[in-house]
Amino acid sequence: MFGKISSKPADDKRPRPDEADKLANLKVQRDKAAQQRDRAREKIASLQSHLGHLEPVATAGWKKFACYEDYWEDQRLHKAEYEAERAFEAALWARRDSFGTSARCGVCRADAVFEVDSQWADERGPAWREKMQCRTCGLNTRLRAALQFLLNVAPPHTKPKIYATEQVTAFFQQLKQAYPDAMGSEYLSDGTSKGSESAQGIRHEDVTSLTFEDESFDALLTFEVLEHVPDWGAAIREFARVLKPGGLFWASFPFDLAATKMLVRATVSPLGEIIHHQPPEYHGDPINADGCLCYQVFGWDVMDALRGAGLVHLDVYSVWNPSLGLIGRGLHFVAGRKAF
Numbered sequence: 001m002f003g004k005i006s007s008k009p010a011d012d013k014r015p016r017p018d019e020a021d022k023l024a025n026l027k028v029q030r031d032k033a034a035q036q037r038d039r040a041r042e043k044i045a046s047l048q049s050h051l052g053h054l055e056p057v058a059t060a061g062w063k064k065f066a067c068y069e070d071y072w073e074d075q076r077l078h079k080a081e082y083e084a085e086r087a088f089e090a091a092l093w094a095r096r097d098s099f100g101t102s103a104r105c106g107v108c109r110a111d112a113v114f115e116v117d118s119q120w121a122d123e124r125g126p127a128w129r130e131k132m133q134c135r136t137c138g139l140n141t142r143l144r145a146a147l148q149f150l151l152n153v154a155p156p157h158t159k160p161k162i163y164a165t166e167q168v169t170a171f172f173q174q175l176k177q178a179y180p181d182a183m184g185s186e187y188l189s190d191g192t193s194k195g196s197e198s199a200q201g202i203r204h205e206d207v208t209s210l211t212f213e214d215e216s217f218d219a220l221l222t223f224e225v226l227e228h229v230p231d232w233g234a235a236i237r238e239f240a241r242v243l244k245p246g247g248l249f250w251a252s253f254p255f256d257l258a259a260t261k262m263l264v265r266a267t268v269s270p271l272g273e274i275i276h277h278q279p280p281e282y283h284g285d286p287i288n289a290d291g292c293l294c295y296q297v298f299g300w301d302v303m304d305a306l307r308g309a310g311l312v313h314l315d316v317y318s319v320w321n322p323s324l325g326l327i328g329r330g331l332h333f334v335a336g337r338k339a340f
């Protein structure tokens with residue numbers, strides 16, 4: 001059978017006027033979409049952080065755990081190794097009240113002497129994590145580990161934009177030396193308004209409502225702050241908000257790796273009263289001589305909260321390396337990135 005014979009001459013391939021309009025329209029739409037796509041790509045490229053891989057490069061002694069099960073598996077497999085670490089520490093301590101020990105400081109990048117005393121010591125030994133203060137840079141074990149990791153992951157020559165939730169500390173001084181553009185702040189209660197500086201040049205920020213624009217930083221550092229923030233959920237949402245896509249979240253806080261859930265020590269009632277669920281525990285505070293109340297000790301559920309805030313590639317990093325003076329239990333950090 002034959003199909004319908006068109007009345008249109010076979011050689012006329014020109015589109016009809018209405019079709020020509022439609023085609024022109026489509027072309028305009030396609031060009032517009034391409035332009036939008038290019039602009040979006042440019043914007044993403046300008047916002048994306050160019051930080052290197054999170055692996056702490058070749059600095060031996062670092063391990064990472066993605067979850068509770070990972071942590072326990074490691075404990076089981078490396079029981080003897082951990083026992084040897086404790087034995088090494090006991091031999092170094094030898095029940096002295098105070099002493100100096102030398103090793104290489106990863107921050108000073110030189111041989112250094114680390115000071116240990118018996119403040120916060122218990123029957124198991126000195127508080128290694130908070131001691132081993134380098135005579136040169138003044139940083140303790142935890143802070144040397146934190147900065148050393150950062151120096152590896154975000155080399156200063158890449159000029160990352162960094163924000164730290166501290167400013168009057170030895171850590172911030174060292175951070176500023178390595179990264180002159182780094183910003184820091186403290187929580188002030190002297191009437192300084194948020195986002196501005198006190199007469200002493202200290203910037204006031206409330207971590208639950210930061211004054212920075214969205215996607216401002218390549219790295220956000222927060223050490224031993226979250227446990228003092230009753231509304232810590234708001235703080236982590238703010239941290240994620242001000243990070244650029246791909247930006248580094250690098251934090252430490254009391255984190256019981258053996259626990260799936262956080263221990264709530266205190267909360268704040270709707271009327272603003274502090275309710276203690278555990279005996280109050282105060283930690284040292286560079287701004288407030290009375291110390292700072294610890295509201296919670298985190299468990300692995302904090303990782304879900306961080307993911308919920310928009311962070312990905314979350315792991316706990318843990319280090320023990322005596323040649324770098326990084327010893328003691330609990331040298332744990334949380335690293336993650338802002339999702340793209």
Ligand SMILES: [Zn+2]
Nearest residue numbers: 105108134137
């Ligand atoms: Zn040092």
